[in-house]
Amino acid sequence: MGIKGEKLWCGLITPDLQPYGGTFGHPQAKISEECATMGGGIPICRQAQTKLEVCLYMFLWSPDTEAVLVAMSCFRHLCEEADIRSAADEVPVQNILPNYATFSELASVSNMMGTGRSTLQKRVMALLRRIEHPTPGNIEAWEDTYAKWDQATKQILNFPKNKADDGQQEWINMTGFLCALGGVCLQQRSTPGPATYSPPMGPMSERKHSMISMGPCDVSNPMASASSCSSSASNETPVSRFLDRLLVLLVCGHDRVGLHVRTNVKDLLGLELSPALYPMLFNKLRNSIGKFFDTQGPVPINDTNTQFVEQTIAIMKNLLDNHTEGSSEHLGQASIETMMLNLVRYFTLFMNLLNDCSEVEDEGQAVGGRKRGMSRRLASLRHCTVLAMSNLLNANVDSGLMHSIGLGYHKDLQTRATFMEVLTKILQQGTEFDTLAETVLADRFERLVELVTMMGDQGELPIAMALANVVPGSQWDELARVLVTLFDSRHLLYQLLWNMFSKEVELADSMQTLFRGNSLASKIMTFCFKVYGAAYLQKLLEPLLRGVITTPEHISFEVDPTR
Numbered sequence: 204m205g206i207k208g209e210k211l212w213c214g215l216i217t218p219d220l221q222p223y224g225g226t227f228g229h230p231q232a233k234i235s236e237e238c239a240t241m242g243g244g245i246p247i248c249r250q251a252q253t254k255l256e257v258c259l260y261m262f263l264w265s266p267d268t269e270a271v272l273v274a275m276s277c278f279r280h281l282c283e284e285a286d287i288r289s290a291a292d293e294v295p296v297q298n299i300l301p302n303y304a305t306f307s308e309l310a311s312v313s314n315m316m317g318t319g320r321s322t323l324q325k326r327v328m329a330l331l332r333r334i335e336h337p338t339p340g341n342i343e344a345w346e347d348t349y350a351k352w353d354q355a356t357k358q359i360l361n362f363p364k365n366k367a368d369d370g371q372q373e374w375i376n377m378t379g380f381l382c383a384l385g386g387v388c389l390q391q392r393s394t395p396g397p398a399t400y401s402p403p404m405g406p407m408s409e410r411k412h413s414m415i416s417m418g419p420c421d422v423s424n425p426m427a428s429a430s431s432c433s434s435s436a437s438n439e440t441p442v443s444r445f446l447d448r449l450l451v452l453l454v455c456g457h458d459r460v461g462l463h464v465r466t467n468v469k470d471l472l473g474l475e476l477s478p479a480l481y482p483m484l485f486n487k488l489r490n491s492i493g494k495f496f497d498t499q500g501p502v503p504i505n506d507t508n509t510q511f512v513e514q515t516i517a518i519m520k521n522l523l524d525n526h527t528e529g530s531s532e533h534l535g536q537a538s539i540e541t542m543m544l545n546l547v548r549y550f551t552l553f554m555n556l557l558n559d560c561s562e563v564e565d566e567g568q569a570v571g572g573r574k575r576g577m578s579r580r581l582a583s584l585r586h587c588t589v590l591a592m593s594n595l596l597n598a599n600v601d602s603g604l605m606h607s608i609g610l611g612y613h614k615d616l617q618t619r620a621t622f623m624e625v626l627t628k629i630l631q632q633g634t635e636f637d638t639l640a641e642t643v644l645a646d647r648f649e650r651l652v653e654l655v656t657m658m659g660d661q662g663e664l665p666i667a668m669a670l671a672n673v674v675p676g677s678q679w680d681e682l683a684r685v686l687v688t689l690f691d692s693r694h695l696l697y698q699l700l701w702n703m704f705s706k707e708v709e710l711a712d713s714m715q716t717l718f719r720g721n722s723l724a725s726k727i728m729t730f731c732f733k734v735y736g737a738a739y740l741q742k743l744l745e746p747l748l749r750g751v752i753t754t755p756e757h758i759s760f761e762v763d764p765t766r
Contacts, residue, residue, distance in 0.1 A: 265376070328379050331380065447487065472518050589624055611626070670682060
């Protein structure tokens with residue numbers, strides 16, 4: 204369907220969406236809930252809603268900005284219908300429209316009339332990545348787009364050169380759409396849905412044939428890809444075959460569109476891929492790169508393998524740069540022991556590589572010279588290795604420095620010099636060593652002090668009172684000193700005394716025994732008098748005592764003169 208056809212189709216469906224599904228969008232539907240939900244559960248109505256959802260999804264990758272904006276605005280009518288039906292049936296709106304929130308955002312973005320085509324597509328892809336619930340509509344939209352993308356890929360690669368530029372923007376939009384929405388297709392439908400009308404993209408048989416032909420095949424001859432794919436590929440999911448095809452396109456060698464295809468596939472995989480597809484992509488990249496290494500001989504070096512590795516590095520960099528830091532709850536699920544073993548293993552690997560570089564340089568000098576190109580490659584390899592070690596320690600500075608600091612005192616001068624070079628690089632990057640900071644002890648116990656002095660909504664001190672109940676009496680003097688010091692530093696001494704004295708009053712048998720026993724409250728009071736009462740007593744009693752001492756009369760202060 205061309206751009207003119209898309210505009211015509213959007214013009215036809217937009218005015219019909221308000222009375223869509225009988226009376227779902229009509230103003231009178233809000234008056235009569237019975238009419239609003241009439242026919243909502245019959246199969247033909249569900250099929251119509253699915254087809255409409257498929258149509259709106261597939262207009263999102265249109266190269267015509269107007270068609271995209273109209274399709275996005277039409278999602279608002281689906282949300283309005285869901286609101287009416289949920290109110291009438293008294294069910295959550297998500298039960299009727301699982302992706303209600305994303306549809307609402309798509310409708311709101313449709314008001315961005317001044318947005319450029321590239322910016323609008325990026326916004327659409329960002330919203331599609333947030334869709335989590337698979338529905339018959341979005342799954343069918345992905346599969347139909349996948350079939351059209353397969354045909355468009357073959358056309359771009361095999362069409363005559365004078366027409367190779369036709370439809371490239373549409374192909375880019377389709378690729379981004381499939382990457383962003385691919386996460387919902389991980390959960391395939393267990394049973395086929397009811398018979399539905401064929402979409403305007405072609406009969407179902409052609410789509411099925413196109414999907415089976417997709418696989419990890421050689422794109423240098425796409426017309427023969429269906430015959431060259433193995434039978435095992437047919438057992439894979441469409442998403443898996445789509446990723447396989449994208450990895451092949453990463454090294455597309457087409458004379459006219461090769462660079463264009465490689466650049467766009469690299470950017471779309473690194474920037475627009477659904478996070479749910481990250482594990483699948485990582486496994487495929489690891490398996491593909493693993494085939495480049497032969498354990499029985501030297502590593503085969505060719506332009507295709509080098510290009511694939513460079514593309515992989517760019518994709519991983521984009522994924523990691525755009526990745527938002529996860530919650531700390533996942534940290535407990537990680538194996539700290541495995542992380543430390545990997546750190547030591549990689550650091551040792553880089554050290555051995557540096558030693559090998561030095562040995563090769565020494566051998567070259569002993570022989571009497573070496574080619575200039577070889578020297579440049581060794582220097583570049585050494586620089587990259589030192590940079591990799593610096594980044595490794597920079598990312599794991601606390602644990603990594605502890606395991607590697609001994610290399611600075613190694614008996615081998617070369618190893619010692621290498622470590623100093625790595626450490627210099629880390630310092631140049633501005634890394635802060637928290638464990639070497641002057642305030643390391645204060646920073647380490649700051650959180651503990653906050654925990655002990657934590658106060659509840661009603662002024663209670665749960666941690667301090669719990670310590671008072673579990674600490675044995677022989678350690679009350681030390682506990683009293685610590686509690687008074689901590690709470691006074693936080694200006695919470697009043698709250699500590701109030702809680703401790705209130706507890707003492709509750710436990711006292713009579714008024715005569717109050718603060719008379721060997722309790723934590725009495726020890727806290729005694730310590731407070733020693734620390735904070737000395738100046739008060741001195742100020743109060745000094746004038747009186749000084750007057751008594753300096754009096755000229757001989758006065759005896761003995762209470763019992765007979766003693």
